[in-house]
Amino acid sequence: MKKERMAEIQAAIHAVEEKKTINHVYLVGCGASFAVFKPVEFYLNRETEMPTTAITANEFNYATPKSLGEESVVVTCSHSGSTPETVAATKLAREKGALVISFMDIAAAGAPLEKEADISFHYEWGDDIDMSDGKEASLYYFMFGLLKEFNGEEAAKYEKAMEDIHKVGAVVAKNRKDWDQRANNYARAHKRFDGVYYTMASGSSYGAVYIYSMCLMMEMQWLKSQAIHSGEYFHGPFEMTDFDTPFIIVKGVDDCRYLDERAEAFCRKFCDDVLTIDCAEFDMMDMAETSKVYYANIVLTAVLRLHASWLADYRGHMFTVRRYMWRMEY
Template sequence: MKKEHVEQIQKAIKAIEERQIDNIFFVACGGSMASLSTGEYFISKDTAVPAFVYTSNEFIHRSPKALGENSLVILRSHSGETPETVEAASFAREKGALTIAISMEVESPLCQNAEHILHYNYKDGSDVIDGELGIFYTFLFRILKLITGNEKYKRAEKQLENLGSLIEKNQEKFKEAADQFGRKHKREKLIYTMASGVYYHQAYSFTSCLLMEMLWINSNAIHAGEFFHGPFEVTDYDVPFLLVVGEGPSTSLDLRALDFAEKFSDKVEVVDIRELEYDGIDPDLKDYFGSALSGPVLRLYADGLAEHTGHPLSVRRYMWKMEY
């Protein structure tokens, strides 16, 4: 990892150490919120520190009562220019919270509004460890180690060195299946995604940012644990589902939903996280790395749709083109 990134993470962790942190808020919009939700999942699962995820605008308007000088607020915006998130950083500082911004743009308004910056490289030839996944997971593992004292997070940080090669291996492994998915579903106007646990956030990101935003395909992210509490009534032979079977404590929820969906739909595609390559990863750390690997794998399924529909992922109707 580059020296500048090491120093940024060390300064942020030192700031956390020097304050009493009673709760942690993860604040962002869209895909950035989905990525930060991974942090909330593991903080809530592995520690007793209350953690919350907010979309930036609601964070401001709801003004959580627990937000104050003993709060840590972690914000993210890829460009650092998302207006709601920039405002959320200012709002959190006004409440006395410790604010840490994650972005690719150091000089962005978000980074200027936050006390500490975690900058990641983007499309500059850097390897994964200096990219958004490497920076975020290093920071997350440091926080978990700080709170719990558990040595496994030190091992996890060390094993992040394998992340780049694992992404390449797993994308190669799923490349053909993803292309076939695009070929089979190129005429679909609606595709549901389903997952649970930490993978639900990946399903949400895939639904909102890839299917709906980039491909203009109607969709909804269904939590596998909620499938039987309403959504399963839409299941029929011609209704497509992309179902992520996770690696972790909620796998049984995914398998139950999968069993039902495959009985009544002829269009069920499965991305089984348990089939990923985990070379160099300790068995007790698979849950953490599965969540990091699932995003790059799912991206291939959007690429497959883009290829076979002739609809580039870069095309927008409204975003960046008008005031809204």
Template sequence: MSLPSSYDPGVVAALSALDAAAVRHVFFVACGGSLSIMHPAKFLLDQHAPIPSDVYNAAEFTTRAPRTLNENSLVILCSMTGTTRETKAAADFARAKGARTIGLTVEPQSPLGQAVDHVVSFEAPYTTGVPINARNSNYARIYQLVMGLVALTGGEDLTAELMASLTALQPAIDRAQRHWARLFADYAPRLAKHDVIYTMASGASYGAAYSFAICVLMEMQWINSQAIHANEFFHGPFEVLDRDRAFILLKGLDSTRPLEDRADEFLHRFGSAANIMVLDAATLDLTGIDPRFQGNLAPLIFFDTLWRFAYKVADLRKHTMLEARRYMKKIAY
């Protein structure tokens, strides 16, 4: 089969060189914010193919050394700069086991780009400050890899529908920014007062909650946080809930939405709406995004809109988002 001409050339090259029929296991491997995109990628693969897969932190991938990693494995790695040493080491480890490797990075000539069999580049506005079209993001690239693999292994070919949906994604994000502008203006002063903010989601959206908790609230705002799975909330974490506790709940559009609905009801039953910001993808205009992919693309809308919300919180806290970091990219660790 041939992939749509709108597919990223790097993705096409990587998939064309792959013996897809031989793939028996997929490993999604990264650290930090790059790890967060692996959760929705696995969710997408689980939806459309019987191929088993796992998500690993890069350092644990090499130290755990899963026995299923072999020449019939595909390892997809991501590092924004391509300099994350644990992810580069994971690529070396995977290749030594005979696995095929694909690396996603902004810098194809980076250590990760040099370590993998095939490199796929993407664009990232958060470190460059240059606006991009969301269809060129790391989410968009990894979704192309997943749905391309599904089609190449005999699953339903939805690659054209995916690309049409990715083309419609940036306009949907822009509409979401306008739609939630008043909500953000209302909640930024409220949440800026808190030193602990929990984020919650499930399914494809869990990665967005995870990224916002560890990479934005903790790393860039020094606000204590934890990403809580919407069902795991009921197995311990709900005991912290009271009317003073702050939560951000992401309600997506995939099959796990009932879990988020249940969490929403409980939060508002025992917490205070003044401290609970709910982003509900069901309220958005997703024109042009195929209904089969709306649940998968909602996380990127959450990620992009929450990033801008974080700047509002930072301004109120008089905290500089990126430059104020004490350790990241500044010392040896």
């Protein structure tokens, strides 16, 4: 991670540390910039006593939580820095007196999202960047600052994770390479499949499959895909399981792993088309044991993107093709 990025994220963390009373953290965005917050929501609620809520921007705007006020920290994200709902949320939160931190693509620096916030940080974007400077890594670096602030007892673990941020680039690159042929094979085998791709995950991994299904598959491939929480699988969706119904099952490495293992074990009994992405198999190289659990999720995001990229390639449907977005007002 570049020095200037670390500096601006540290400044955002410092603003939180300086704040006298905090009673709620809200994480606000739309689509992939909403779901990117799901692991942050998970970890803050799991490891600290700070109530933390990820919420899609227009629900935040129209059905504003009553707790929102001077004792809130609100973090907003929009890739372009100009998503109208998220800009409105940023403005609203500031009017209510919250400390508002926004983040966006570095190419969007100075965008409305930044103008409406108290303080901002930025990330880099693209397949060729060092992923230590990417969207997830930047957010995680910030998250570790919050975790440390709200759970001082485990400060050493979070400081170690912050040190390990520099290893994210190499770790992601290594696992992309390791998974490339598998993702290629899967895409080739499925290139003519036109049914629903079910995806499953839980805990800190759920956001990544939400992005995969909602954005990479539905939005960017016009393919049917649905993200199911592994804990909910047995309470409805599992009845869809059949020998020819593809399931992509993520086995995470956080405390919810058993949920994924149980879903996978059942699914494999009745379905012949299961792809397991086991985060425990990722090569996390020389990261500290305690850091691996967090950063595995960034590798997962990259591996899922690789899968979608190969599908896009075999199907001749580029990620940038849209029916509606960029083509009209809505």
